[in-house]
Amino acid sequence: MSRQTSRAAHGWPQALLVVCAGLLAMVVVAALGLWAAGAADLPDQAFPRVVAATVVTAVGGSVTISGSAGFLAETTGGLTVVPLSVTLTGALVIAAGFLWPLRHRAVAGARELGGWAARIGVLWLLVLVGLALVARQQFAVSLGEGTLGDIGDLLDAAPRVGFEAEVFETVVFGLLWLAGVLVLALLVSRGAPLPAGLLRFQEPVRPAAYAMVVLLLSYVALGVLIGLVVAATRGQPAETFAVLLLGLPNLVWLAFTLGLGATWEGQVEGPFGLPMPHVLDEALRGEDVSELSLSTLAEQDGRVWWLLVVAAVLVLAAAFLMAARSPARMRWWQHSVHMAVALVLTVLTICVVGRVSAHYGLSLLGIGDVGGTLSGRVLLRPQWWGALGLAAVWGLVTGALGGLLAAGVRRRGEVALGRGVGAGQRVD
Numbered sequence: 001m002s003r004q005t006s007r008a009a010h011g012w013p014q015a016l017l018v019v020c021a022g023l024l025a026m027v028v029v030a031a032l033g034l035w036a037a038g039a040a041d042l043p044d045q046a047f048p049r050v051v052a053a054t055v056v057t058a059v060g061g062s063v064t065i066s067g068s069a070g071f072l073a074e075t076t077g078g079l080t081v082v083p084l085s086v087t088l089t090g091a092l093v094i095a096a097g098f099l100w101p102l103r104h105r106a107v108a109g110a111r112e113l114g115g116w117a118a119r120i121g122v123l124w125l126l127v128l129v130g131l132a133l134v135a136r137q138q139f140a141v142s143l144g145e146g147t148l149g150d151i152g153d154l155l156d157a158a159p160r161v162g163f164e165a166e167v168f169e170t171v172v173f174g175l176l177w178l179a180g181v182l183v184l185a186l187l188v189s190r191g192a193p194l195p196a197g198l199l200r201f202q203e204p205v206r207p208a209a210y211a212m213v214v215l216l217l218s219y220v221a222l223g224v225l226i227g228l229v230v231a232a233t234r235g236q237p238a239e240t241f242a243v244l245l246l247g248l249p250n251l252v253w254l255a256f257t258l259g260l261g262a263t264w265e266g267q268v269e270g271p272f273g274l275p276m277p278h279v280l281d282e283a284l285r286g287e288d289v290s291e292l293s294l295s296t297l298a299e300q301d302g303r304v305w306w307l308l309v310v311a312a313v314l315v316l317a318a319a320f321l322m323a324a325r326s327p328a329r330m331r332w333w334q335h336s337v338h339m340a341v342a343l344v345l346t347v348l349t350i351c352v353v354g355r356v357s358a359h360y361g362l363s364l365l366g367i368g369d370v371g372g373t374l375s376g377r378v379l380l381r382p383q384w385w386g387a388l389g390l391a392a393v394w395g396l397v398t399g400a401l402g403g404l405l406a407a408g409v410r411r412r413g414e415v416a417l418g419r420g421v422g423a424g425q426r427v428d
Helices: 002-009 012-036 047-058 084-102 110-134 147-154 167-188 196-233 237-259 278-284 294-298 302-324 332-353 384-405
Strands: 062-068 073-080 136-140 160-166 264-269 290-292 356-364 376-382 414-418 421-427
Touching (some): 012 084, 047 062, 062 167, 084 110, 110 167, 160 167, 237 264, 264 278, 290 294, 302 332, 332 384
Antiparallel strands (some): 073 356, 264 290
């Protein structure tokens, strides 16, 4: 009876509920963000397909941009950006749904966990295929009034812009994204069961993974608070909410790496810009690629040095949290190493998902961009080795300090093996 109940607790209906909840949450956040950004006014009823494309990119899928502008004109375009607000929402909902049937369990077999994850994966595969097939559209772009519009009408060069999701890449990267979410959920949750063979890894891994997730979510919470204040006091609430609902983690996690001392490279050219504060746009706008760091931003606004203070406080707090959730027998240098590895992996992830590359251009007779009015470029990329090296240093230092500060903290949930207690069961 208990075996049947265990299976029923995470069967196909429950998997369908998890997938539908995750998809619905992502679609709602993407739709609200795009609506606030004005995408509801796109021609040819393109809004639902743009929402689908946004969800595709949020899970790592690929969307290509194409265009046509008559036989005498050519359009070019490209886009690489992950709307991390949508990504984070879906990850949190799916992770919670994945862990819910496993609560109050000490140990779960690899076969059981694999079967539960596989059911979610099969249904998520169908979702990915459906999203990729829906996320395709072409619509006309007005050249406006005046000479440019007259030339377009004369040469039949009114541009049409289209986008189309790559089905294969969307499925592959979307499944990898799901696998990462489920694995991270198991690593972060102290109450989630693990197969007996993996219990020896939970002491060094789980506290560090939990601390990193709390650190990243703390930055998001601060960003939400600041965004609400900005929306209430500085006007243009629609634009602010568009940033909150589409790219808030892109912004605050970039600020996190800058606070650690990392340097990014970027460029903003043309009428397009980054969904970020004006100070970032000003620091990057120009014809050449510019460096983005605390020192360069301080030339625009000296208050950016507070990013260093915030990073120091939150990273040290995360190190303390990691040490407090670790076994009391663990030494300070072990905390230092664990924190360094965790922080390097966290910064590496931010550098991978936080990159931005977007360009669009229209040329007539193959001669340059027309007037620059329909051309632009946005670029943002990290200086990898510097960012990872600084993360390692911060991790070593704060890990040691956190271990020393947590030396007198009373631990709860110590893992006991044997002596009548099930392997991996917590004793409170």
